Amino acid sequence: MNVVxxxxxxxxxxxxxxxxxxxxxxxxxxxxxVVRLLINEGADIALEDLPPxxxxxxxxxxxxxxxxxRVTLAAVVxxxxxxxxxxxxxxxxxxxxxxxxxxxxxxxETAARLRKEAGVRxxxxxxxxxxxxxxxxxxxxxxxxxxxxxxxxxxxxxVPVAAGxxxxxxxxxxxxITYAISLTSDVTPDAVDRIGLSLAAQLDEQKVPAFxxxxxxxxxxxxxxxxxxxxxxxxxxxxxxxxxxxSAVRKAIFTFGNIPERISPRDVPRVLREVDAATLLTAIxxxxxxxxxMQRDFILExxxxxxxxxxxxxxxxxxxxxxxxxxxxMSAVVAAIRDMENRGDLVLIEEEEEEExxx
Numbered sequence: 251m252n253v254v255x256x257x258x259x260x261x262x263x264x265x266x267x268x269x270x271x272x273x274x275x276x277x278x279x280x281x282x283x284v285v286r287l288l289i290n291e292g293a294d295i296a297l298e299d300l301p302p303x304x305x306x307x308x309x310x311x312x313x314x315x316x317x318x319x320r321v322t323l324a325a326v327v328x329x330x331x332x333x334x335x336x337x338x339x340x341x342x343x344x345x346x347x348x349x350x351x352x353x354x355x356x357x358x359e360t361a362a363r364l365r366k367e368a369g370v371r372x373x374x375x376x377x378x379x380x381x382x383x384x385x386x387x388x389x390x391x392x393x394x395x396x397x398x399x400x401x402x403x404x405x406x407x408x409v410p411v412a413a414g415x416x417x418x419x420x421x422x423x424x425x426x427i428t429y430a431i432s433l434t435s436d437v438t439p440d441a442v443d444r445i446g447l448s449l450a451a452q453l454d455e456q457k458v459p460a461f462x463x464x465x466x467x468x469x470x471x472x473x474x475x476x477x478x479x480x481x482x483x484x485x486x487x488x489x490x491x492x493x494x495x496x497s498a499v500r501k502a503i504f505t506f507g508n509i510p511e512r513i514s515p516r517d518v519p520r521v522l523r524e525v526d527a528a529t530l531l532t533a534i535x536x537x538x539x540x541x542x543x544m545q546r547d548f549i550l551e552x553x554x555x556x557x558x559x560x561x562x563x564x565x566x567x568x569x570x571x572x573x574x575x576x577x578x579x580m581s582a583v584v585a586a587i588r589d590m591e592n593r594g595d596l597v598l599i600e601e602e603e604e605e606e607x608x609x
Contacts, residue, residue, distance in 0.1 A: 275326070282311040283318055283326045299375075376443075376450035377406050383453075385411070389418050391449060392427070401430035402437065402445050466495070470502025474584065478540065478577050481505070504588065504598065506533070506580040507541075510548040512598045513587070518552035521596070524586040529579045535565040536576020 275283075285308065288295055297305060318326075342351050345364055352361070380388075380403070388407070392400045392415060404412045404427060416424050473481045481503070488496035504512060513521065522530060537546035550558045590596035 275322070278307060278311045279315065280326050280329065282308060282315055283323065284330050286312060287323065287327065376446035379450055379453075380446060381407060381411075385415060385418070388415055392419065393423070395449075397426050397430045398433075399445055399449075400427045401434055402442055403449065405431055405434055406442070406446070466498045466502050469499045470504075473499065473503050474505070474588065475581065477574075477581070478505075504584060506537070506545055506584055509545050509583075509587075514599060515548075515552040517596060518549060519554070521583075521587055521590065522549070522553060522557075524590060525583055529582045531561060531564050531568065532571055532575055532579035533583050534561055535568045536571035536573070536579065539571065540573065540576055540580070542580070 285295065285297070297308070300308070342348050349361055349364055383391075388403075388411075391403060395403070404415065407415070416428070419427070473484060476484070485496055485500065488499060525533075534546050534549065537543060550561065553561075587596065587598075591598055
């Protein structure tokens, strides 16, 4: 459709006929005029984001039109501009767009159910969702799907992402999929859409976990806040029933006894500033009776000499500390350390894996 003027090229203004906008233009015709004008001006319009039926209607409308005079063009542009300026708020189209906007703000179970419905109805671009998946999830899909599907998936991803995923596959798998990519020239858009919808539907069929963290992490957090006798009793029971689980839970636990191995000496003064003076005194004074003399000495040796001497004097004056009070105070020290770690103010030293005895 060419936009041309019906005004004469020469002549006085008085002799020119008055041209009024073409009457009874439909909304589709006006949309076609605006799109044609934007394309003529070099605008990059993402028409592929429209539903397929709207793309077809727009194409058919543009094919049916011929010439539009400048007065009609100006009237349509003015109406379009006024409509844009009157918009106060816009919403994403369809359930899929709404789910993207509400990501992390509605329940996971509800989101999963609605995503399944949206995927089945093709109410959005499944490839947009697939491209947003973590690399680990994409690798699992590549390994689980057929070579042909894996080739299409890899072809739809951004080049750097696809290259990184290819490097995480075994040599034979990588070669097989890259060869299959060379055979995708004749794959139709409909086939690619169906593959995307199928992969998205499989994601929706996956069970949504009830807990964000694993069982080991949750057990470790619970036992961290438990009293020492309770923690030791539970770990002893786990040793009898599942030694592998017990070992993993022990690694997830941070107690007063772990301070020398997990806290850098230079970080001790910062930790102590987070602990109430009376609580620190009770924890230090009761540490030896609880079997934590080495941990007590580690703390005293890595604080200022003046503060260490003052604590030793106060420990002597405090006398015997009740085990329950000492345990509560040591738990408070551990809680302060955990809080610093969660805030990003402290980095715990990772425990080294025990070397396997190959003899």
